[in-house]
Amino acid sequence: xxxKTDFRTEVREMARKxxxxxxxxxxxxxTSKNKALLEMAEDLERHQQHLIEENRKDLASGEKAHLSxxxxxxxxxTPSVIQGMAEGLREVARLPDPVGExxxxxxxxxxxxxxxxxxxxxxxxxxxxxxxxxxxxxxGLCFKAGNSVLLRGGSEAFHSNxxxxxxxxxxxxxxxxxxxxxxxxPHTGREAIQEMLQLEEEIDLIIPRGGEELIRxxxxxxxxxxIKHYKxxxxxxxxxxxxxxxxxxxxxxxxxxxxxxxxxMETLLVHEKVAxxxxxxxxxxxxxxxxxxxxxxxxxxxxPGIKEARExxxxxxxxxxxxxxxxVKGIEEAVQxxxxxxxxxxxxxxxxxxxxxxxxxxxxxxxxxxxxASTRFNDGFELGLGAExxxxxxxxxxxxxxxxxxxxxxxxIVYGEGQIRK
Amino acid sequence: xxxKTDFRTEVREMARKxxxxxxxxxxxxxTSKNKALLEMAEDLERHQQHLIEENRKDLASGEKAHLSxxxxxxxxxTPSVIQGMAEGLREVARLPDPVGExxxxxxxxxxxxxxxxxxxxxxxxxxxxxxxxxxxxxxGLCFKAGNSVLLRGGSEAFHSNxxxxxxxxxxxxxxxxxxxxxxxxPHTGREAIQEMLQLEEEIDLIIPRGGEELIRxxxxxxxxxxIKHYKxxxxxxxxxxxxxxxxxxxxxxxxxxxxxxxxxMETLLVHEKVAxxxxxxxxxxxxxxxxxxxxxxxxxxxxPGIKEARExxxxxxxxxxxxxxxxVKGIEEAVQxxxxxxxxxxxxxxxxxxxxxxxxxxxxxxxxxxxxASTRFNDGFELGLGAExxxxxxxxxxxxxxxxxxxxxxxxIVYGEGQIRK
Numbered sequence: 001x002x003x004k005t006d007f008r009t010e011v012r013e014m015a016r017k018x019x020x021x022x023x024x025x026x027x028x029x030x031t032s033k034n035k036a037l038l039e040m041a042e043d044l045e046r047h048q049q050h051l052i053e054e055n056r057k058d059l060a061s062g063e064k065a066h067l068s069x070x071x072x073x074x075x076x077x078t079p080s081v082i083q084g085m086a087e088g089l090r091e092v093a094r095l096p097d098p099v100g101e102x103x104x105x106x107x108x109x110x111x112x113x114x115x116x117x118x119x120x121x122x123x124x125x126x127x128x129x130x131x132x133x134x135x136x137x138x139x140g141l142c143f144k145a146g147n148s149v150l151l152r153g154g155s156e157a158f159h160s161n162x163x164x165x166x167x168x169x170x171x172x173x174x175x176x177x178x179x180x181x182x183x184x185x186p187h188t189g190r191e192a193i194q195e196m197l198q199l200e201e202e203i204d205l206i207i208p209r210g211g212e213e214l215i216r217x218x219x220x221x222x223x224x225x226x227i228k229h230y231k232x233x234x235x236x237x238x239x240x241x242x243x244x245x246x247x248x249x250x251x252x253x254x255x256x257x258x259x260x261x262x263x264x265m266e267t268l269l270v271h272e273k274v275a276x277x278x279x280x281x282x283x284x285x286x287x288x289x290x291x292x293x294x295x296x297x298x299x300x301x302x303x304p305g306i307k308e309a310r311e312x313x314x315x316x317x318x319x320x321x322x323x324x325x326x327x328v329k330g331i332e333e334a335v336q337x338x339x340x341x342x343x344x345x346x347x348x349x350x351x352x353x354x355x356x357x358x359x360x361x362x363x364x365x366x367x368x369x370x371x372x373a374s375t376r377f378n379d380g381f382e383l384g385l386g387a388e389x390x391x392x393x394x395x396x397x398x399x400x401x402x403x404x405x406x407x408x409x410x411x412x413i414v415y416g417e418g419q420i421r422k
Numbered sequence: 423x424x425x426k427t428d429f430r431t432e433v434r435e436m437a438r439k440x441x442x443x444x445x446x447x448x449x450x451x452x453t454s455k456n457k458a459l460l461e462m463a464e465d466l467e468r469h470q471q472h473l474i475e476e477n478r479k480d481l482a483s484g485e486k487a488h489l490s491x492x493x494x495x496x497x498x499x500t501p502s503v504i505q506g507m508a509e510g511l512r513e514v515a516r517l518p519d520p521v522g523e524x525x526x527x528x529x530x531x532x533x534x535x536x537x538x539x540x541x542x543x544x545x546x547x548x549x550x551x552x553x554x555x556x557x558x559x560x561x562g563l564c565f566k567a568g569n570s571v572l573l574r575g576g577s578e579a580f581h582s583n584x585x586x587x588x589x590x591x592x593x594x595x596x597x598x599x600x601x602x603x604x605x606x607x608p609h610t611g612r613e614a615i616q617e618m619l620q621l622e623e624e625i626d627l628i629i630p631r632g633g634e635e636l637i638r639x640x641x642x643x644x645x646x647x648x649i650k651h652y653k654x655x656x657x658x659x660x661x662x663x664x665x666x667x668x669x670x671x672x673x674x675x676x677x678x679x680x681x682x683x684x685x686x687m688e689t690l691l692v693h694e695k696v697a698x699x700x701x702x703x704x705x706x707x708x709x710x711x712x713x714x715x716x717x718x719x720x721x722x723x724x725x726p727g728i729k730e731a732r733e734x735x736x737x738x739x740x741x742x743x744x745x746x747x748x749x750v751k752g753i754e755e756a757v758q759x760x761x762x763x764x765x766x767x768x769x770x771x772x773x774x775x776x777x778x779x780x781x782x783x784x785x786x787x788x789x790x791x792x793x794x795a796s797t798r799f800n801d802g803f804e805l806g807l808g809a810e811x812x813x814x815x816x817x818x819x820x821x822x823x824x825x826x827x828x829x830x831x832x833x834x835i836v837y838g839e840g841q842i843r844k
Contacts, residue, residue, distance in 0.1 A: 023761055027785060100784065106806055112795055114805050119787045121817050200641065204817050219622065225647050225818045246840040253842035339445060361835050362522065363449060365541045373534060373838025382843065383536050383834055384528055395543050395626050395831045396647045397819035409817045412805055413783050416795025418668040420675035421804065 007187060011195040014183050015202035018123045018148035021178035026120045026146045028177065030097040033144055037093040039171045041086035044136065047167055048082050054163035055132065062156050074130045075157055085136040085164070088387065092140040095386040098404045099146045102413070113415040118408045120146030122204035125196050126389075127152045127218060129210040132160035139168050139182045141389050145407035148181045150196065150203065155188035162186075190217070197222040207402075209390055227402070228394045231317040232262035232345035234375045237334040237360070239351035240271040244278050246372060247350040248285055253374040254348070256289045260319045262391060263346045263368075263378040267314060268325045269334045275327045276302050291321045298327035314341035331356050335363050342366065345393055346378040367393060367400035429609060433617040436605050437624035440545045440570035443600035448542045448568045450599065452519040455566055459515040461593045463508040466558065469589055470504050476585035477554065484578050496552045497579055507558040507586070510809065514562040517808040520830045521568045535837040540830045542568030544626035547618050548811075549574045549640060551632040554582035561590050561604045563811050567829035570603045572618065572625065577610035584608075612639070619644040629824075631812055649824065650816045653739040654684035654767035656797045659756040659782070661773035662693040666700050668794060669772040670707055675796040676770070678711040682741045684813060685768045685790075685800040689736060690747045691756045697749045698724050713743045720749035736763035753778050757785050764788065767815055768800040789815060789822035 044051070055077035062072050098118050105115035124147045128134050135151055142149035153161040165184035173179045185192055197206065200223040207227050208218040219226050236254055238247045254265035270278055279302045283293060293299075294309040303325075313324040314337070328334045331349075338347050348370040349360040357371045368378035378400065380388025385403030392398045398406035466473070477499040484494050520540050527537035546569045550556050557573055564571035575583040587606035595601045607614055619628065622645040629649050630640040641648050658676055660669045676687035692700060701724045705715060715721075716731040725747075735746040736759070750756045753771075760769050770792040771782040779793045790800035800822065802810025807825030814820045820828035 026787060108804070108806055112799065117783075219645055223641055225816065243840070249840065250842055257843055357837075361539075365448060365833060368834040368836065370836040371838055373836055373841045374843050376843035377534065377836060377838075377841070378834070382530070383836075384530055394647065395541075397831075399831045400834045409819075409821045411787060412790040412800070412822045414790065414792040414795055414799060414805075415779075416793055416799075418665070418671065419795045419799070420672055421679055421796050421798035 007192055008195050010186070011192055012199065012202075014150060014180075014185075015123065015196065015199045017180035018150055018183060019202045021180040022120065022122050022146075022148040024178045025143070025148060025181050026099065028146065032175070032177070033097065034093040036171055036175050036177060037089045037140055037144065039175070040136075040140070040168050041089040041093075043167045043171060044082055044086045044089070044164070048079060051077050051082055051160070051163050051167075052079075054159040057159040058132075058157050065156075067156060071130055071156070075132065075160070077132060077160055081133055085133045088133075088137050089140045092144050092387055092404075095144065095404055097144065098408045103410060110419050111417060112419055115413045116410040117413050118405070119411050121407060121409050123148045123150065123202060124407070125150045125152070125203045125206045125224070127193060127206065127208040127210070127214065129154040129214065130157055132157045132164060134209065135161045135164040135184070136168065137387070138389055139165075141387060141404060141407060143181060145404050147407060148183075150183050150185065152185040152193060152196065153188070158188055193218070194221055197224060200224050207390055225397070226394075227390070227392045227396075227398060229262075229390050230393045231343050232264075232393075233266050233315065233317050233341065233343040234263055234346040235267045235269055235334075235338050235342055236265050236348045236350065236375060237269040237328070237331065238271060238274065238278060239331060239349060239353060239356055240273045241352040241356070242271075242274065242278075242350040243352055244274065244281070247278060248282055250348070250350060250372070250374050251282060252285050252289070254376055255286060255291055255323055256321065257374075257376055259321050262317075263375050264319070265375050266316065266318055266324065267341070268323055269328050269337060270299075270325065272298070272327050272329055275299070279303055279325070286323065289321070291323050293323055293325060295325040296327060299325045302327075317343070331359060335360070338364060338366070343393065345391070346370070346375040348373060348375050367391065429614055430617050432608070433614055434621065434624075436572060436602075436607075437545065437618065437621045439602035440572055440605060441624045443602040444542065444544045444568075444570040446600045447565070447570060447603050448521065450568065454597070454599070455519065456515040458593055458597050458599060459511045459562055459566065461597070462558075462562070462590050463511040463515075465589045465593060466504055466508045466511070466586070470501060473499055473504055473582070473585050474501075476581040479581040480554075480579055487578075489578060493552055493578070497554065497582070499554060499582055503555055507555045510555075510559050511562045514566050514809055514826075517566065517826055519566065520827045524835070525832060532841050533839060534841055537835045538832040539835050540827070541833050543829060543831050545570045545572065545624060546829070547572045547574070547625045547628045547646070549615060549628065549630040549632070549636065551576040551636065552579055554579045554586060556631065557583045557586040557606070558590065559809070560811055561587075563809060563826060563829060565603060567826050569829060570605075572605050572607065574607040574615060574618065575610070580610055615640070616643055619646060622646050629812055647819070648816075649812070649814045649818075649820060651684075651812050652815045653765050654686075654815075655688050655737065655739050655763065655765040656685055656768040657689045657691055657756075657760050657764060658687050658770045658772065658797065659691040659750070659753065660693060660696065660700060661753065661771060661775060661778055662695045663774040663778070664693075664696065664700075664772040665774055666696065666703070669700065670704055672770070672772060672794070672796050673704060674707055674711070676798055677708060677713060677745055678743065679796075679798055681743050684739075685797050686741070687797050688738065688740055688746065689763070690745055691750050691759060692721075692747065694720070694749050694751055697721070701725055701747070708745065711743070713745050715745055715747060717747040718749060721747045724749075739765070753781060757782070760786060760788070765815065767813070768792070768797040770795060770797050789813065
């Protein structure tokens with residue numbers, strides 16, 4: 001075990017090198033970045049056996065430590081997971097390069113041409129748990145957007161992350177690119193994280209991916225801006241004018257297609273005028289999929305025998321086959337309920353009414369607001385960003401899925417002809 | 423003196439009310455916001471005498487406390503300063519409303535129409551010192567962008583800030599708008615700031631305006647994202663091919679037009695091939711304006727007798743009539759010097775060479791990069807943003823001047839026809 005001061009020096013040195021690499025990275029041509037990404041993909045596939053062997057060490061320690069079945073499952077590298085990582089890198093290579101894009105230009109009365117140009121953020125610190133494929137996915141996205149990345153994965157995936165990182169870095173050095181653009185933390189303790197969170201001169205952004213406790217720890221200790229991803233208490237409001245067949249199809253999809261993810265529906269709000277027609281049919285379909293229903297008193301009148309929803313249910317992110325249901329007087333009450341109990345992640349309305357569709361889109365300020373579509377579409381790939389490094393619930397810099405563009409910032413550029421300020 | 427627990431409750435209560443007000447604020451029509459802004463302007467002018475009287479209390483305490491002349495000067499409310507505040511609010515009323523703007527929309531293969539819509543950030547905490555006009559300027563910008571604002575001014579401007587705030591709030595309540603959208607801190611101690619910086623559930627963004635020490639204090643204590651504004655060590659590089667008359671005009675403007683501000687030039691870099699022709703003429707003009715020159719050894723060969731620039735000079739934000747000068751081999755060395763010693767605030771190149779102009783714009787990643795124009799143009803009004811709440815040196819969310827758009831974020835909106843996720 002190293003001394004604390006060694007930790008510090010090492011983390012600082014990593015960050016300093018990452019910063020230095022970021023200057024070169026910012027100037028790389030798109031072609032050069034894409035070639036490296038494609039070679040990384042190829043090498044991950046070529047070294048599949050090695051990755052699986054390194055992963056076995058993590059699995060063995062995990063089993064010794066009695067990790068849960070689902071944790072072990074997320075930790076496992078199979079040929080198809082490795083194939084997925086490679087495909088992810090190829091997909092990122094195919095995406096347009098955001099760096100250097102000029103968003104718009106305008107002319108000032110004095111003739112200055114002013115524009116906003118996308119540039120990399122600089123150095124990104126990613127703190128994550130279990131899934132080793134994040135190492136490749138996040139490295140690919142950060143690299144394409146011209147950012148250096150410091151990856152601090154969980155101790156449970158230590159050998160897997162190191163092995164993936166080595167493959168990616170080897171391609172960088174082989175191609176004469178700065179190897180320090182991708183660095184895997186050799187320490188997995190919280191002290192190393194804490195040290196990293198102090199380095200505001202070197203690191204520009206921290207993205208924690210994991211449980212709420214980890215995110216709170218990071219937020220509380222960081223001097224560097226943090227993009228948070230808290231829970232998703234997502235709602236669907238079935239309006240009076242909804243096409244009820246569509247409503248059933250969408251609600252079913254939003255609840256059961258993958259109940260353990262942040263964009264799954266947790267609370268269903270139903271207009272009182274359609275509750276008695278809609279809820280029994282909806283309940284039948286949901287029960288067939290094993291969903292437990294909890295309802296308000298008015299829901300219980302239509303669906304007697306279901307559990308009563310208590311106040312804490314409205315705040316709850318079940319991440320499970322449980323759904324709370326509330327009958328509301330109309331869109332106003334629905335919107336108020338979402339603002340009071342929701343988490344501003346994803347909300348949808350099912351309606352055939354033009355005014356209500358527009359009102360909902362305007363008044364609900366969640367990261368993604370949908371009309372007549374499943375909440376499950378709040379995802380970088382599904383929304384057309386190509387890929388995502390996470391879904392931000394911070395309103396700051398990026399709100400919602402973060403793709404390549406959200407991994408950049410902008411600078412002002414000015415073409416002059418000798419202008420001076422009066 | 424109140425007890426600490428009272429502070430806490432009070433600050434929390436303010437933030438909670440600000441959050442509540444922000445929901446209503448986000449839905450206000452542009453017309454309703456503009457009418458309020460125009461009435462605020464009118465009332466500031468109408469109550470000029472009252473404002474000047476309240477300001478006198480602050481001036482009297484300031485003199486008792488032996489504040490510096492320049493501090494007292496910045497604190498003073500004169501008829502023309504009050505007129506300026508009113509004009510500022512009218513200007514903000516004239517600017518386009520960013521809220522509700524859809525940046526772009528695209529169609530997904532499954533028919534979903536996806537777009538990004540601007541929405542307010544929510545609640546902004548502004549921490550500032552001395553100048554009471556910031557109270558009106560910042561309130562106007564935040565209000566127009568649909569944000570609630572908590573204003574914590576310095577103790578030296580307490581009565582002035584309270585008086586301005588009362589006038590603005592009275593208009594809100596008169597028009598049936600949420601008064602809690604603009605709140606002035608009744609406490610000016612650091613404890614109140616510290617308490618505010620904990621309230622991550624209620625406050626979305628903190629903007630500190632003031633000295634480096636204040637900004638560091640805020641960054642170190644905040645759980646909420648902070649937009650920093652550190653120093654501006656701005657450079658101009660005079661290239662070999664520069665029109666030397668233009669170079670002299672621009673450098674003079676950048677150094678002396680207002681030497682005490684963040685976008686004034688602090689270091690001049692000169693291509694070695696024009697140093698002997700350019701520097702003597704430049705020095706004559708600058709000396710006429712009382713500028714002290716400090717140069718590298720090669721500069722001193724051309725300008726014997728000037729002070730030698732030491733390593734710390736290259737890091738220095740003089741904010742004064744002092745200029746450090748370095749002779750460089752060319753654009754490469756100039757760019758490297760800026761990255762090593764600069765603060766990524768504002769840099770300009772004077773050149774007639776097309777390739778070097780483009781190279782400079784591409785490779786220098788400061789918040790504003792100019793070709794053949796004065797660094798003094800890095801300012802929200804000059805760049806065409808209409809007004810600014812500050813210049814951010816954080817690369818995050820907003821880099822450079824922050825106008826109305828930078829006081830918003832975006833949400834994803836989706837128009838569907840019953841789509842579910844496969």
